[in-house]
Amino acid sequence: MDWNALKLFLAISEGGSLAAAAKKLGVNHSTVFRRLNSLEQDLGGRLFERHTHGYELTSTGKGIMTLAQNIAKEFDNLERRVLGKDATPSGVVKITAPNNIAYHFLPRYIAEFHQHYPDIQIELLVSNQEFNMNNRQADIAVRATPNPPEHLIGKALCEISWGVYCGEGYAKKYSPPKKLDTLHQHKLISGSGSMIDLPSFSWLEKNVPEKIQVRCDDLVSMSYFAEADLGLAFLPDDQQRPGIKRLFTYTPAAKSKLWLLIHPDLRNLQRIKLVMQFLASSFRKDERL
Template identity: 25%
Template structure:
């Protein structure tokens, strides 16, 4: 079995379409189609079902996916072993993270990692969305829940808190609520509930059963900026709010606690660059632990 054909199969399975896989691999889509056809011929079965929206795995394709991922893991491990245990860290690592943690915490710190390893390229994708590690949308993901499915390696990074905040200007003009019931008399800034990437991030009811934010923003950083501008009272990440002296805590409701996890697919475990980035993030979080709670 040709490893290149298996590699192309994995790209199509993860992208869900031949054109997307071709772009990711940097080769012509006709070549991708031809190599998939050759693999199907050698296996004497159809691996993909062509649809108007792309390529779906057949039942045989689903079974072969597990085999292909084990082959991929062996190839990665073999290359890592041949490369040895030298100090050189090279290649590209993509990190998917929630926008608050990604921009406010990771972005100012990752430059030190790339300065330490000149041959390492780090791609930070800090957006409010979930990332599929099995589809290789990221090499490392920061999540707010521990994954329970898939061949993933997960470790808890840190607990963090979210609390109510208002700008000093808003407090001076409108006062602050003393109880959760008083929140109904205030302008509220919130998130777009149906775009929350995790059930654990749909937490408004923990602050007020009748939470009714007329200004909703899908980005944690966007909510912070709106509250700073006096748009109302919002539920903000404590570690972000603390960096803005113009924000004050609203003590009508105590903060709630959540957690960040660092996750990667088990097939990339042998890669030195993945381990280097994972270790760096863990060390930086540990140094700043008091910031989060």
């Protein structure tokens, strides 16, 4: 079994289908089908049971799964160590960042960075989900969190508080609140989905659920609901922008820090260091934070 065959096996087992594996590997469905048949013929046994709902490992497949994962991990380690010794300021740097940071901060920073380092290409992965930094799905993660993952290293850029925000029209039409005990007099925008467990929104659900007009699982969308004068939004201060007005600090919310994070094996790669240093300087100089 060569490395490409191993990647094929892992892609099918992790994705559960040929279509998912094809998408991950960047090839078409028929190529995955053909390579799997060839691999099973070489090994002399079936690795997957074919079902209408997808592909499941056979006992033979399960037997080699752990070994395949360990080999893949070692290949990833080798790649990171080789890349970490590269001293040429060129190539691709993958950055993952949440929606708001990607929309309102990074475009300006990246445009300025390219004026200094035109040979370094930036690939921006916009997501609020955690990427696997071990296999280089992303090189640099921009994350607002009180506790970054222990397997990553990085820089804490600033502390982020939360505020109560409203739209300009809402502020003109109503008398905006100045403290928590008057929130029951206003329409409110709260979280949903995974956000409902955040202290910011669990406090609202516990204390003033009857005043909640709309719920949403995305902070950027909440800011636009506020701009549309649907009610008061409860947002981290990195969401500040024209169109919404900060009224006061929202104390039920836990403060977090904005971090730049990388895998330790990439710390000496020059293009990663250059991007990290430039982003850190840009964030720290930004008056919006």
